[in-house]
Amino acid sequence: MAAAVGALVSQSVALRVGEEERIGWAQTLQAEQPVRVALQISTDPRELASAYGARRAAVTVDVTAFGPDQQGMAETTSAVLTGPEGWLEAAPGESVCAVVEPRREDGTVFLRATADPRPAPCVRENPDGERPGSRPAAHGGDGVVSPDAGGGRERLRAAFRDQADGTLGTAGELIPGLVLGDRSAQSPETDQAMKDAGLSHLSAVSGANCALLAGAVTGLLRLLRVNRTAVFAAVIATLVVFVVIVGPEPSVLRAAVMGGLGALALFGGRSRHAFTLLCLAGTAVVVAVPGLATEPALQLSVAATAGIILGARPAEAHLYRFFGHVLPGWAARWLSVTLAVTTCAHLACQPILLAMTGTVSAYAIPANMLAAPAVAPITVLGTAAAGLVLALPPVSAALVWVIQFPAAYIGLVAHVCAGLPGALRPWPEGGLGLVLAVLTVAATAALYAVLLLTERRRHAPVRRQGLSAPRRGGRLTVSGVLVAVLIASGAGGYSAVVLPAPAGQAPADWAVAFCDVGQGDMAVLRSGPERAVVVDVGPEPEPAAACLEALGIARVDAVLLTHLHADHTGGLDAAIALGAPALRHATRGEGVRGLGLPAAAGEEAGTDPPPGSRRLRTGDRESSGDVTWQVLLADEDAATENDASAQILATVQTGRGPLRVFFTGDIEQDAADAWIAGRHEDAAAPPAHAHLYSVAHHGARNGGAALPRAVDADAYVVSAGRENSYGHPHPQTLQVLAPLGAVLRTDEAGTVVVSLEAGTAGAPEHPVDDGTSPAVAQTTARLRFHALSTGPEGGGR
Structure with a gap:
């Protein structure tokens, strides 16, 4: 049978390929x-x-x-x-x-x-x-x-969107998607929250919608004592109308075909062959449209359904035996069924999701369990509302009013779960990620095998006692031990990825770190495995070395000194100790600087350029490994060392896209205003956007407000020492930065490590709470922050 199906699919694909060539x-x-x-x-x-x-x-x-x-x-x-x-x-x-x-x-x-x-x-x-x-x-x-x-379909969808508009909370955004798969009303925040919480499948319309509709129609008609032939015809008609309204999405086609085959099996008295029906439905869809075989929607739909069919019933039985001892019967039954179905579907889909996104939703199972009770009324009543929206708008409006409450509840679950620490975790890259992926798939397969074996095992109706009774327990087989070890290893590896990294340990996918070096600046840009480019090095070697060690840096490729003040250059020995880095520095020209002498009253004396260092000049472009940098401005004619600070735009290439960081050194307000006004003809303009903005002069008031307002950044980082005598960062600076984006402070958080989330290298999103520490409570949906305790006073405060 399998060979015949394979031959049929192969023939269909071959015919299609031949026609494409012709x-x-x-x-x-x-x-x-x-x-x-x-x-x-x-x-x-x-x-x-x-x-x-x-x-x-x-x-x-x-x-x-x-x-x-x-x-x-x-x-x-x-x-x-x-x-x-x-x-x-x-x-x-x-x-x-x-x-x-x-x-x-x-x-x-x-x-x-x-x-x-x-x-x-x-x-x-x-x-x-x-x-x-x-x-x-x-x-x-x-x-x-x-x-x-398709014009009629779009008119219906537009009318239904209008009907849902203005409902409770996020219900107006979610109802069109939950009922018709129409996500056009969803805001970027709600869409990201649904993805991070593992609930985005609810707004895509899938087999669950078809199953709920078919079940509702069947139950209603059977209550009315309608004969089986009419029930079968009604179910088929419902599925056809639903596909027409929603559109021929791969998962909907699979579910509709399987629903039709299921209704036929029920009509023919062979209703227990669910897995056979799934195989037939998947084969029929792929034979009819071979291109759908590569569609992730169809793959996820088939995988989730297979996981539920194969594992949900035995898993539910085992869970009920456990929960039945501690919960009332109805609660134990509900919890067992919900947990079994959700977990089996999630585990079956996880390998595909990993290949697609490279991330794991840490709270997907509890989020789906919480949302499950709200899905059925939205699907059944919402579909009826959509079907009546053009013919009977008042009836449709009444139904939408009812389902706004469960829809708003799903939105609340999504936003709460997405806001929890580590809601979306990256899967490790390279060999470790491959090993963990193989281990997870093998452990999942072993778990399903165990569930199937326990379901098929038949117990004797009469228990034998005495010497003739079969011996139970106390006997371990090699295969049993191997399966147990495999499942435990897979669960352990999976948990290591899903659980947030503890404070004091950098996540595996970090890209940029702002080091807590006291009253000074130091940033580390990851240029490769155990390698980095360092921008400024803080005032002392010890905290700089501690930060590099905490990040696992074995070699520094390059050191960029934005200007020659001791709070940016004093820790240079820590970087030089890790190899022979290329040294770059910016400073005033010899005519105005005077080595070691201030050029303006009250300015800190400059330091000498490091031996072998090359001057950073406006327009310089260089790279090392995964890091590239461009000097937008380095004013050698500046009157002060602060204003001679190199304005550097660095880009770190990550596995999830580029991450851009803008460094301002200690540039002050007048110099920044002149740059923005275009008075430096040889200089590039300030960047329109950066993921991270290193705030000038540790957040001092003389940094001004024009430059941070000119650069659209996701997060603004202030490097300053705890309880420093300068009063950095100044309250006025924090007031300017607050409405612009997330504000991160090394004097409160310690070393701040930044990662780029999968598929989010685009325009800024609104802040969400990562929960790692009070100082990094303001974060963005596109960036993930983690606090380390590496500073001279312990950090992580």
Whole structure:
């Protein structure tokens, strides 16, 4: 049977590949050259994050025709398109024309558009009035989709969004997604919270929606004593209407096909073969549309359903035996079922999620358990409300009013769980990550095997006593020991990733650290494994060495000194001890500086340049490992050493995108204002955006407010000593920074270590609480902060 199914799928794929080569689509993908395509929008566009401020969109589309002659596709070809912000206005079902650069990667077609979409059709007419193209398209005889295709669906979705608007809390954002998979109303904050809490699948519409609808229709009709044939027809009709309203998402197609097969099995008296039905449904969908085999939505849908089918019932039985001793029967049953279903689905999906995101949602299981009671009423009543929104708006409004309460509750669960410490944890990279991933998958498979074996074991109806009774316990088999060790190892490795790193230990994926070196500045940029580029080194070698040791740095590639004041240069020996770093410094020109002498009343005396150091000059660009830096301004003619501080924009390449850090040294207000005003013709302008902004002069008032306001940063870092005699940071500076973004202080937090979250290298998000210490309570949804105790006075205060 398995061989037959494999042969069927292989034949389907082979036929598709052969047809793509015949019409030239395969050659077009291989060429990766710009081509004109006719498209139908399949899903709601979503905004992509960008490190440079430009808005980008991603949307799933169906390619219906391509090339100058608009060659029609033999069958629907799904693709993921990215393009400018104009694509954010595209609506599902809309037909558009675009010039794209196509490519195929791991079976998925990607299209990159450089311009906004144009209205269909995109076929030019010949002089005789006929359109070129030898084959009809999959969705229309003229090679393009009808402009009105999907219009009714979009009108319904728009009306339903309007109906949900203004409801309680975040219900207005979530109801369209929970019912119809329409996430366009979700704010970036709510969308990120749902992802971090492991609840984003609820707003994507999946098999659970189909199952709940089919169950509700079946239960209602059986209560009304409707015969089985009518029940079967009603279930099929409900599923068809639901797919039409929601759209042919991969997970919905899988669930609808499985629901139809399940209804047929129930009608035929073979309702217990759930896993067989899942295999049939998955095979049918992949044979019909082979491209869906590479869709993560379908993979996750099948994996979650398989996990529930194979493991939920035996897991629930074991859990009930435990909880039944400490809880009332109804509570033990509910908790056992909910925990078993949630855990089995989560474990089955985790390998796919790891491959997709490289992260683990630490609170996904409890969050889903808390949200579970609210899903059923939203799905059943919400679908009814959506179906009636155009025909009977008052009835639809009444139903929406009812479901706003459970929807707002789900939003509350998402935001609370996402705000907990370490809500989204990165999976380790490299060999360690691979070993842990293999171990986790093996342990999960072993756990399912144990559950299945315990379910299939049959106990004798009569227990034998005496000498003839079988011996129980006290006997361990080699396979049993191996399975136990495997499960324990997998659980231990998984927990090590999920649980937050304890204070005093840097997380494995750290990218930047601002060291607690007392009243001074020091930052460490990770340039590779156990390697770093250091910007300033603080006033003393001991705290600088302690910070480097805590971060596991074995070699310093380069040291950049923003200017030559002792609180930025005094710890240089600690960096030099770790190799022979390239030394760079900025300072006033010889004519105005005078070695060791102040150039202005009250200014601290400058130090001599380190031996072998090279001067940083405006426009310099250098790199070392994963770190690159650009000197935006280094004013050699400045009257003071503070104002000669190099303004450096550094970029750290991480496994999750670039992280940009802006260093200002000790530049003061007048010099910063002159730079912003463009009085330095050879200098680059201050950066429009940076992830991290190192605040000038330890937060002194003379740093001014114009420069931090000119740079859109996610977090502003103030390096200062605890209870210093200068009063740094000044309250006025903190008042300026507070509305701009998160403010982090080494005098309160100790050394602050920063990581970039997966897929978040884009525009700033609103702050969320990481919970690691009072000083890092203000953090952003895109960056993760951790406090270390490395400073001269213990840090971590």
